Amino acid sequence: MPLSNFRKLLNYLIVGFPFAILLGWFYLKVYQFQYLNENFVDGLIALQLSRGWLEGRPxxxxxYYGSHWLHHNYYFILLTGFVTKFTGLYGLFLIYLGLLATFFFKFYRSIRTRNWLNDWFxxxxxxxxxxxxxxxxDxxxxxxxxxxxxxxxxxxxxxxRRKWIEVAFWGLLTLSIKETAVVLLCGVTLFASVLSSLVQHPTQKWPRYFFNRNNYLxxxxxxxxxxxGMWWLSYLNGPHPSRLGQAVLLIQKKASxxxxxxxxxxxxxFSSVSLAAACLLFIPWWRVIPQPKVxxxxxxxxxxxxxxxxxxxxMLYFPExxxxxxxxxxxxxxxxFMMSCYVFMTIRLVEAKLQPHSNQREWLLWAGLFQFFITPMAVSNASSIHGQMFSIKKNFLFIHNNRLGTKPYAQSPAKxxxxxxxxxxxxxxIVCPAEYVGIFQNVYANEWSYDLRILTRPYLYIYEKKDLKTNKKYIFPKKEGYTTVPHPQFxxxxxxVWYNQHYK
Structure with missing residues (x-):
């Protein structure tokens, strides 16, 4: 193969690398949800919040929580309902991966005309x-x-890139994710303001970079x-204590x-670990900018x-x-936040004709190794699942029996x-035991608890036969209108009416 063709091929592979990872990530999430039978409670909550309003629910x-608007300003999740209404839980992953792919694509287009390889990695x-x-x-x-x-x-x-219409569009979407989104937006915008001022006027005294009209605004x-946002949540909660109020009461009772x-x-x-992982990637730029302490x-x-x-x-979960x-x-x-600061910094500093320190690639290598080893300390995921995620046997069975997720729950009793x-x-x-809630993602499943959040008459009540005499959470509906479905375990x-229409 001619050298020029080899370089083109290598370039395509490098550019396509993150997009290939995103495809693999979608597979892993489907595998994790369908096959490992994990507790996906928060994922199912997100799904219900996403599309419930499109299916006649409040x-x-x-x-699980009932009226979730009492706890968080989760408004972006409502927009995902136009996808999850047809795709179920998998739509939440697809939207995330699609947005991340859009980010990678736009970032590559903004750096491809210069020495881009290090920043790309x-x-x-x-x-x-x-x-x-x-x-x-997660x-x-x-x-x-x-x-x-x-x-x-x-x-x-x-x-x-000074694309102001896009700034407004992405900013509003970010703002709608949660009540704390404005803090993240403030941080990125403030970082951008200080860096822009530093690039334009590199010899000013440091207070001028922090205390100016733009930053005050x-x-x-x-x-x-x-x-x-906080007032809105307080208004919706009325006389009931907010999550912060609940956290303060909890700490007063438990804390020593x-x-x-x-x-x-x-x-x-734990916070210093993830902060160090990010700072290692910033250092080559910090070493060449004027007044780096700013x-x-x-x-x-x-x-x-x-x-x-x-x-x-x-604090609501203190002392965990x-x-x-x-x-x-x-x-x-x-x-x-840290990634966004880096993105702004690298584009604006290159625009100002600055170049990172010559050993940026070495810092990149060490940062990658550092991340690989410290991430289990930085993120609280169950350690037991990591071996299963890459178990050759489990993945083979999932691919063969479940047809890459297109034929889920091939084994009994889930089938x-x-x-x-x-x-x-x-x-x-429907109401069912917690470990089977994910199977019913296309409807609104309640797991057995002392505080069921039932809005309409359930179509199914599912009980473990072995727990009928011991599980105090079980409640039984009036016999009128229900029929028993034969099953050895449940x-x-x-x-x-519904059962007779479909099975008789």
């Missing part, structure tokens, strides 16, 4: 590297906050928007000085602000440190339940 209502490391993979894996299922990574990246990229608007010290120490340690200061300063926000969010900054939704949001699920009308509810009570 807006932002799920069968750095953004790959941010977007689909080990830490991003563990956040995406053994809790899925969270609306996952969309911060691609959307904030697209916002930052548009900001760096950014911070002021952000505070107003954040306060409005020693417990608080240990908790804060663990959170600080840009390092604004970056680390806002990292501390975000850490404080996520620390307060995690895994639900603080290590929680996939929170560390993923923080990682999105029988899946066949029932496929014939249920859209928008209906007692299944089905709506008689």
């Amino acid at each position: 807006i932002l209502f799920d069968t 750095i953004v790959i490391l941010f977007g689909v590297g080990p830490l991003a993979y563990h956040v995406y894996l 053994n809790y299922g899925w969270h609306p906050e996952q969309y911060f990574l691609p959307l904030l990246g697209l916002f930052s990229l548009s900001l760096a 950014i911070v002021g608007i952000s505070i107003v928007v954040f306060a409005a 000085i020693s417990m608080a010290v240990v908790y804060i120490g663990l959170v600080a340690f 840009i390092i200061g604004v970056f680390l300063g806002f990292c501390f602000v975000l850490l404080t926000v996520f620390f307060v969010e995690g 440190p895994n639900m603080s900054i290590r929680y996939p939704a929170r560390v993923g949001s923080w990682w999105a 029988v339940l899946y066949e029932l699920a496929q014939k249920l009308p859209k928008g209906c509810e 007692l299944i009570l089905a709506d008689a």
